[in-house]
Amino acid sequence: MSPLDRKLLRDLWRMKLQTSAIGLVIAVGVLLLVMMGGLVNSLEQTRQAYYDRYRLADVFAPVKRAPDHLLTRLSEIPGVAAVEGRVVGGALVDIEDQTVPVRAQAVSLPAFGEPRLNAVYLAEGRRLDPRHMDEILLLQGFADAHDLEPGDSISATIHGARHTFRIAGLAQAPEFLYSTAPGELAPDDARFAVIWMNEEALAAALDLDGAFNEALISLERGAQAPAIIDAADRILMRYGGTGAYGLVDQISNRFITEEISGLRVSSRSVPPVFMGVAAFLLYIVISRMIEAERTQIGLLKAFGYTSTEIGWHYLKFILLVSITGALLGCALGVLSGQALSGVYRQYYKFPFLLFRVDPGSFMTAILVSVASASAGGFLVLRKIFALAPAVAMRPPAPADYSGSARLVAALKRYLDQPTRMIVRRVARQPMRAFASTIGIAVGMGLAVAMLGVLGGFDKAVSLGFNVIDRSDATVTFVEPLGEKTLFELKRLDGVIEVEPFRSVSVVFRNGVKTHRGALSGSVSPAELNRAMSEDVEQVYARKDGVILSDPLARKLAIQPGDEVTVEVREGRRPVLSLPVTGTFRSLLGAPAYYEIGALNDALNEPQRVSGAYLRIDAANETEVYEAIKNMPAVAGITLKADARQSLERMMNEGAGATRYYMAIIAAIITFGIVYNSARIAYAERAHDLASLRVLGFTKGEAAYVLLGELGLITLAALPIGALIGIGLAGAIAAGFSTDLYTIPADVGPDSIGNGAMAVIIAAIIAGWLVKRDVDRLELVSALKSRE
Known part of the structure; x- marks a missing residue:
């Protein structure tokens, strides 16, 4: 092992806590890159495989009532690969011990064989027997929420008539990946069901014998969906067509697409923030390391080492820290992705969802972390090439501190000697103090931003359900009705x-x-x-x-x-x-x-x-719901309390739970920045602190001189961090928002105060860790020049 490599190992061990903190920041950035990239890759591949295997339609064409022979005309449209007609309708499912019926979608299945389009995945039980018209397949999520199994019976009202069905099996389908009741945004397995029935039985219930009310169309490769949608609309218009639409507008596909798009945006925008912070920290560490080892660099050059060899030595320091952090981040990213994939499988009803990371993502993560970390180091390594041995071995020219003398003299009557030392240090090296201030402010900004987003989610729910919607329930009708129905509702007691x-x-x-x-x-x-x-x-x-x-x-x-x-x-x-x-x-x-x-x-x-x-009136709500349930014109009842609970569950446990990961990560990076600032200050001033101890300063007074500077910088960072947090909160909230919902950024006094408290606590912990080193400082060793 070469002398420089032995020196490298000694430096890494001596700075193990600092390098560990920097490596952790890099690991967090790589974790997010791998986790989000893997989730995007897994969701996209699983969705496409699921769509292809069960032949999800490319175009949906709802119609009031169209004869079956029109399916032939639809299949003759240029670019159409296959056409399937089916019957769909609304239903209300009665659940024992539940006053409000559950809204359901009834969907027909052909009596024999698989449907050409929009097939179903049988999760449990068996398929429908064409000889038994009372058999159904039930959506698995709904069945699990109500402890229903194959062989059980349920009652449902379809088109005003009550029916009793026997569950033959439990199923899932790609068109119901995101299963939510009409008019709602949050999924709730307990409040929305899908019933697959024999086509003949459902057609008879909806009075659609020999007809269909929805056409499913798949396209040939290269066919243009808008042209086929227009052609389908022209054919179905006279039969009450309500407008065909493509898969892009299908509600379930739209939700999963928005989720994937949001993850993709986050994977491209969030990790660079952490990589940039890591590069900034490495820049500070390496620059101060080179300044401290100026004489050693001169001796190495005098003994024949080239600038390239010495530069490569310091670059290896950067590479070891960044690569170690990247490898740790890759491992943690896979573990985090596997944990989150279970959450996504819960809310998006995939029969399977395996977390897979493209091997290229690991290489990309490592290369990006190394490149970002090296970027800060290269700016410093130029100083090595500029140093001549004779110049490097001489102490640097004394800095001109005359400007700060007047400031300290003016404060002499107000400040004691240790405090003046703190002020003098900051005044003499303002750029160094400013860099540390900005680093801590960025950490606080991340914490404030995430707290603002967390508050934004809560504010969205509170505003939506307390201010905007002040009702208790929403009743929807099967079709638009006259005002007579309103009088019937008004007459109900309660x-x-x-x-x-x-x-x-x-x-x-x-x-x-x-x-x-x-x-x-x-x-x-x-x-x-x-x-x-x-x-x-x-x-x-x-x-x-x-x-x-x-x-x-x-x-x-x-x-x-x-x-x-x-x-x-x-x-x-x-x-x-x-x-x-x-x-x-x-x-x-x-x-x-x-x-x-x-x-x-x-x-x-x-x-x-x-x-x-x-x-x-809460005292009569049971009687009101019972009366409404028996009205044949009612398509469904939605209770505001249930809708709110579903949305909060989705935000806290579903895909919205990603923001909690971000909040934890913001706390980690905040502590990493503050701790690094404290460790760097200690490394620079160990000689000075030992000198103070020799001159008679107590351990507490010596620690005060060091930690007072950290406290002053931390206090200066608080208002800057608040401003950074306000800006970041808006950007992050915009990233979480979609066309389907908007999350406001709620950065108030609470968010700023809690963010500031997190920074102060991090500073106290970091200061305590550094103070232990100050207390254990060996005066003789610290006063010697390090070889």
């Missing part, structure tokens, strides 16, 4: 208030930008379900135009005063050109509101409602 709404399936269009969604008709002023502006003021639905949610306005690139084209996808299917009168803040979905009377007039369907928001 119903305090009823607020109607109208929801119409539409396609919003502004030039080439489109969005498939719903136009909601709202009363004005609304009391139970309101639109709110950015400053939490109510926005009223208007008769002279529509108001759009901020996500929808951004997607359509439209502003108040512009006009939006609204293509209605039901009834007479008019095309409306409506002015945009305003925008509002939306936390869930991308809604648009129009005054309900004006909407019905535009559709030429006066006094029609799709449902109602209810405020109910």
Whole structure:
């Protein structure tokens, strides 16, 4: 082993705590890179394999009622590979000891053989027997939530008639990866079911014998979905087609796609932050290491070592730290990815989900960590090449500290001697103190940002369910009904208030930008379900135009005063050109509101409602729900308390749990930065501290001189960290937000205070660890020049 390599090992052992902290920061960045990249890779591959194996359709074409012979015409559209007609409908499932029925989707299966498209995965039990019309397959998640097994019986209401079914098997399907009740965003296995029935039995229940109400279409390779969607709409229009749509707009696929996109963005933006911090820390360590070993470098050059050999020695120090951290990060990334893949499998109903990392990801992670760490080192290594042996062996020229003398003299009457030493040190080396301040501020900024995002999730839930939605339950009807139904609801004992709404399936269009969604008709002023502006003021639905949610306005690139084209996808299917009168803040979905009377007039369907928001007396809620359940026109009841609980569960235990990982990681990097600053300061001042001890300073006074500087820098970092945190919180919240929901960044006094407290606690722990070294300082050894 060469002398330089032995010196390298001694340096690594001497600085083991510092290098461990830096390696941990690098490991965190690599962990995120490997974990997020692996999750993206696993979700994409598993989703595609699942779609292909069970032949998920590329185009869905719902229709009111179309004869079976139209399937032949659909199959003749150029670019169509296969067509499948099926029957679908809503259902209400009665659960024992549960007042409110569970909403369900009934889907037909052919009597014999597998469907050509949208096949199901049989998880348990057997397939349907065509001889028994009362058999069903039940969604596995729902069955597990209610302890149902093959052989059990359930009751369900379909098209106003009650049926009793026997469960033949439990199933999953790629079109129900994300299973949520219509109109809701959060999945809840206990409150949404899918029933697969024999096609003949379901057609008879919905009065669709010899007909279908949804066509499934798969495309040939290279076929253009928009052209085929337009052709399908033309064929089905006269039969009540409500507008075909591609897989990209299918709700389950849309959720999983948004999740993958968010992970991909995070994997590209978050790890570089940690790599940058690691490079910054290594830059400080190596630069101060070279300054401290200036004389040694001169001696090495005098004995014949070249600048390249000496530079390679210090570069190996950087490489060993970065590669060790990267390898640790790779291992932790795989373990974290495997743990999170179980969470994703729980919320996205994959039959299987194996966490797989592309081997190239490991190489990329290692190379990125090495490159980022080396970037900081290369800036310092240039000094080695500039040092001549004769110059290096001489002490550096004394710095000019005359400017700081006046400052210290002015403070002499106010500060004691140890405190003046602290101020003098900071004043004489302002750039070094500034670098340490920025490093600590970045750590605090990460902590504040993550606390702000955590608070944003809670604020979104509180604002959405306490301020925006003030109802107790939402009732939806099978089809738009007259106002007579509202009077029936108002007459129920226990119903305090009823607020109607109208929801119409539409396609919003502004030039080439489109969005498939719903136009909601709202009363004005609304009391139970309101639109709110950015400053939490109510926005009223208007008769002279529509108001759009901020996500929808951004997607359509439209502003108040512009006009939006609204293509209605039901009834007479008019095309409306409506002015945009305003925008509002939306936390869930991308809604648009129009005054309900004006909407019905535009559709030429006066006094029609799709449902109602209810405020109910808690003492009579059981009787109210029982009465509503027996109304044949009711498609479903959604309790606000249940919807809120589902959303909170998704945010705290599902994909939203990623933010907790980020908060923990922010705490780790904060401590790493603060501890490194303390260790570097101690390494630089060990000789000075020993001198103070020899001059008569106590251990406490010597430690105060060192840790007082750390405390001063930490206090200076707090306001800067707060500003960094506010900016980072907005960026991270935007990364978590999608077209389906918006997460506000809630950086308030609590977030800043808790972030500052985390930094102060980290500084106290780091100071305590360093003080132990100060107390154990060997005065003779510290005063000697290190060989």
